[in-house]
Amino acid sequence: MRKxxxxxxxxxxxxxxxxxxxxxxxxxxxxxIAEARAHGDLSENAEYHAARERQxxxxxxxxxxxxxxxxxxxxxxxxxxxxxxxxxxxVKVMDIDTDEEKVFKLVGPEEADIKSGKLSIHSPMARSLIxxxxxxxxxxxxxxxxxxxxVLEISFG
Numbered sequence: 001m002r003k004x005x006x007x008x009x010x011x012x013x014x015x016x017x018x019x020x021x022x023x024x025x026x027x028x029x030x031x032x033i034a035e036a037r038a039h040g041d042l043s044e045n046a047e048y049h050a051a052r053e054r055q056x057x058x059x060x061x062x063x064x065x066x067x068x069x070x071x072x073x074x075x076x077x078x079x080x081x082x083x084x085x086x087x088x089x090x091v092k093v094m095d096i097d098t099d100e101e102k103v104f105k106l107v108g109p110e111e112a113d114i115k116s117g118k119l120s121i122h123s124p125m126a127r128s129l130i131x132x133x134x135x136x137x138x139x140x141x142x143x144x145x146x147x148x149x150x151v152l153e154i155s156f157g
Contacts, residue, residue, distance in 0.1 A: 001070070001071055002071065003071055003072070003073040004068070004071050004072060004073060004108050004109060004110065005073050005075050005087050005107075005108045005121055006072040006073065006074050006075070006107075006108035006110060006111065007074070007075065007076070007077060007088060007107055007108065007111060008074055008076050009111075010107060010108055010110055010111035011069070011072050011074045013111075014065055014068055014069055014072070014110065015069060017061075017065060018062065018065040018066065018069065021058055021061060021062050021065070022062060025058050026055075026058055026059075026062070029051060029054050029055050029058055030055075032047070032051040032054070033048065033051040033052065033055065035047075036048035036050075036051050068110055072108075072110075075087055075088055076088075077089065077156040077157055078156060078157035080156040080157075081156070082156075083133055083134065083154065084131050084132065084133050084154075085106070085129045085130055085131060085132045085133075085151070085154055086106070086130065086131075086156075087106055087107075087108075087121050088105075088106060088107070088156055088157075089105070089106050089129075089154055089155065089156055090103065090104070090105045090153075090154075090155045090156070091103070091104050091105075091106070091129055091151060091153065091154055092151075092152040092153035092154075093129075093138065093149035093150065093151055093152060094149060094150050094152055095147060095148070095149055096137070096148040096149065096150055097147070097148065101152065102117070102149075103117050104117050104118075104119045104125070104126075104129070105117055105118050105119065106119055106121050106126045106129065106130075107119065107120065107121065108120070108121060109121070109122055124140065124141070125140055128140045129151075132151050133151065133154070134151055134152075134153070134154060135150065135151060136150075136151045137149070137150055137151075138150075138151060
């Protein structure tokens with residue numbers, strides 16, 4: 001079983017979703033199935049079929065979350081003290097061509113959200129950043145152009 005790095009926040013978010021599905025969504029759906037079944041003929045009962053489909057989704061998501069939680073390797077970035085970029089780092093970079101500054105946080109694949117600046121540790125951008133230090137230049141080959149960034153700040157926590 002391959003372990004995936006994850007921040008404590010990302011791990012907690014998965015556990016919270018799993019708990020909600022098991023304690024709220026699943027029981028509510030079982031009740032909806034029972035109510036729909038009480039309406040009679042199941043072959044033409046749209047409510048029953050919708051509830052069964054929802055049950056299938058919930059059970060699948062529960063299994064998926066249980067697997068992700070079991071494979072999680074939780075790493076707390078706040079206890080990391082180093083000067084090089086690694087998992088959990090928040091990095092401020094500047095595009096050398098446009099002087100545009102961006103901030104990225106390197107997280108596990110389950111936590112990645114490009115809109116909020118969270119990059120999967122496995123993404124090409126994150127792989128380019130790993131091991132760099134303050135002042136280093138990072139070259140990222142994007143589909144439109146090759147982008148050069150200067151590392152301005154590195155923090156953990």
